[in-house]
């Protein structure tokens with residue numbers, strides 16, 4: 001029997017409490033998982049980790065890299081220093097350019113339906129900037145009632161997962177739906193629906209937590225970073241359980257480079273943690289796990305949609321090996 005880091009929890013929705021670790025193969029609990037969510041074998045994770053180690057000390061970033069992060073962070077979404085009219089002008093220009101670039105899912109409806117014949121459609125939804133607007137305070141990124149109902153409706157028809165960098169507890173507290181999968185901490189924490197759903201399967205909080213042993217390290221780094229960055233007004237460190245984010249959005253742009261330098265200097269002592277740039281945040285995590293989540297669905301019998309970011313792009317992919325095709329999905333519904 002192969003021992004995998006899959007955990008079956010008796011935790012209740014929203015507030016996690018106790019967990020127990022089980023071996024997965026031949027487990028009746030595991031076999032109750034819908035077949036479209038199978039997890040990669042431990043060996044696969046180990047191979048990825050080995051590849052990661054060979055990727056020579058990525059946190060040893062030069063000044064050039066920090067400068068390019070700062071530039072791309074500036075471009076990633078409007079900053080608080082710009083006026084609101086500028087924001088809406090640039091948003092409109094941006095929207096016009098991406099609308100022109102990608103096909104509309106509605107115009108391709110028949111093709112999508114043809115592609116879906118005999119397959120199970122599965123939905124992957126991003127949270128921040130997709131189901132909720134991007135806001136300055138990450139603790140206030142609320143989903144509207146209308147959007148919650150949309151997600152619930154989707155989940156009643158298709159297996160639906162929210163994939164996010166946040167911790168599951170935080171995103172679940174926002175979304176408050178039991179019918180969906182939550183993949184928190186960039187896919188390092190996966191939990192199934194906690195009640196019966198209309199697509200027939202019932203799970204009781206099945207978790208996949210391949211980086212569990214890193215929790216103490218993340219907690220330590222959160223504390224160090226909080227201490228180190230407290231002299232920079234607006235800087236915020238968010239503990240996402242298996243990873244963390246350092247938020248720049250409320251920091252004066254003139255201090256971004258200094259903040260990035262501080263983060264980098266802490267990470268030098270933690271070569272197992274990777275530093276990547278997000279939308280006005282720097283993320284610290286063990287590996288790029290989101291792609292692992294995407295690879296968990298390995299059957300050709302699926303048609304997968306990814307709905308990501310405020311541009312509301314959907315990514316349609318029939319086979320996990322193939323590069324997903326971007327298309328505009330639910331343009332009016334989700335904005």
Ligand SMILES: O=P(O)(O)OC[C@H]1O[C@H](O[C@H]2O[C@H](CO)[C@@H](O)[C@H](O)[C@H]2O)[C@H](O)[C@@H](O)[C@@H]1O
Nearest residue numbers: 128134135136138141164165245249279280281
């Ligand atoms: O799942 P991702 O798309 O990679 O993003 C994960 C991060 O989302 C949240 O931050 C983002 O949204 C915030 C609220 O709108 C915004 O203030 C922040 O600037 C954005 O980066 C979350 O707070 C982070 O922990 C996640 O890493």
